Amino acid sequence: MRRIIITGAQGQLGKRLVEQLGQRNGLEAIALDRNALDITNDHAVLEAFERWSPDGVINAAAYTAVDQAEDEPELAHAVNAKGPENLAKACAKRGVDFIHVSTDYVFNGLSSLPYQSTDTPHPIGVYGTSKLAGETAVQKAFSEVGSNPKHWIFRVAWLYDCVGKNFLTTMLDLTGKTSPLRVVSDQWGAPTAVGPFASMLIDCIEAPKRLPEGVWHYGTEGPTNWHGFANAIFELSDVEQVVLPCSSSEYPTKARRPSYSYLDPLPLMTALDRQASSWKDELQQCLAELNRMKR
Numbered sequence: 001m002r003r004i005i006i007t008g009a010q011g012q013l014g015k016r017l018v019e020q021l022g023q024r025n026g027l028e029a030i031a032l033d034r035n036a037l038d039i040t041n042d043h044a045v046l047e048a049f050e051r052w053s054p055d056g057v058i059n060a061a062a063y064t065a066v067d068q069a070e071d072e073p074e075l076a077h078a079v080n081a082k083g084p085e086n087l088a089k090a091c092a093k094r095g096v097d098f099i100h101v102s103t104d105y106v107f108n109g110l111s112s113l114p115y116q117s118t119d120t121p122h123p124i125g126v127y128g129t130s131k132l133a134g135e136t137a138v139q140k141a142f143s144e145v146g147s148n149p150k151h152w153i154f155r156v157a158w159l160y161d162c163v164g165k166n167f168l169t170t171m172l173d174l175t176g177k178t179s180p181l182r183v184v185s186d187q188w189g190a191p192t193a194v195g196p197f198a199s200m201l202i203d204c205i206e207a208p209k210r211l212p213e214g215v216w217h218y219g220t221e222g223p224t225n226w227h228g229f230a231n232a233i234f235e236l237s238d239v240e241q242v243v244l245p246c247s248s249s250e251y252p253t254k255a256r257r258p259s260y261s262y263l264d265p266l267p268l269m270t271a272l273d274r275q276a277s278s279w280k281d282e283l284q285q286c287l288a289e290l291n292r293m294k295r
């Protein structure tokens with residue numbers, strides 16, 4: 001039985017990881033939410049390792065409030081950089097495999113080609129800067145111990161699920177309340193359902209030989225923009241809702257967002273001998289799950 005610690009277990013990704021790990025033979029999930037383990041506290045991290053003796057750790061804990069991060073840079077760095085550093089050091093020292101999750105926001109969005117994991121990151125906000133610092137800290141911790149244990153950093157973008165607070169549930173909540181709805185059409189990326197992403201992460205921690213360690217880009221076939229995503233949500237839900245495109249300048253936010261942050265999923269899919277899903281297929285499956293939950 002491989003024992004896997006999930007940090008941030010009450011978050012969007014953390015919940016799915018815990019649910020899916022519980023359904024896999026040979027894996028035991030140790031679900032630690034922020035109350036059970038504050039990853040910024042290095043003593044607490046070591047205590048958790050003492051107590052649970054994990055074989056693997058998946059870090060789903062993060063500070064994800066992109067706009068608020070501009071006002072709370074210390075907190076964002078503590079959670080997104082110091083936290084993964086604490087976990088990576090503990091894993092590296094004890095021979096524990098480690099998965100860390102990062103973001104498309106490590107890029108500035110000036111490219112018009114799918115981002116590769118070898119492209120140089122240039123974050124344009126506090127959130128992206130803190131996440132990049134986390135990646136660097138994880139790599140440094142493992143560089144000191146060689147390739148055993150393994151570590152992987154998966155960058156992902158535009159995560160959503162059929163529950164919780166995310167773009168999909170926000171759009172569905174707005175149905176019929178505001179017409180027309182204006183959604184930005186000048187930010188490009190790939191909507192990515194949490195369920196299939198969690199499943200892929202578990203495949204890796206379950207059989208570490210399946211994928212070489214390093215930085216990987218995960219995502220769906222795309223890209224689209226937020227307006228395209230919103231339209232698809234209403235179309236596939238059979239809901240009549242007028243959605244008009246608008247520009248980012250008409251919808252100002254505290255933090256700047258990359259205007260193009262499509263992460264190329266093909267190298268990862270090739271390495272895993274899989275096909276990238278289409279983002280619309282994933283959306284359809286997520287909406288079907290939502291309908292089943294309502295019954």
Ligand SMILES: NC(=O)c1ccc[n+]([C@@H]2O[C@H](COP(=O)([O-])OP(=O)(O)OC[C@H]3O[C@@H](n4cnc5c(N)ncnc54)[C@H](OP(=O)(O)O)[C@@H]3O)[C@@H](O)[C@H]2O)c1
Binds near residue numbers: 011034
């Ligand atoms: N959501 C997206 O669109 C998106 C896009 C790209 C990448 N990502 C990355 O994907 C990963 C998962 O994101 P998500 O959507 O699941 O985020 P989420 O729903 O915000 O979950 C993050 C979890 O981390 C917890 N947390 C915060 N500070 C902590 C600490 N000091 N110690 C332990 N736990 C702490 C949060 O607890 P509280 O709720 O109590 O604060 C929350 O439960 C993150 O690495 C994120 O950067 C997300």
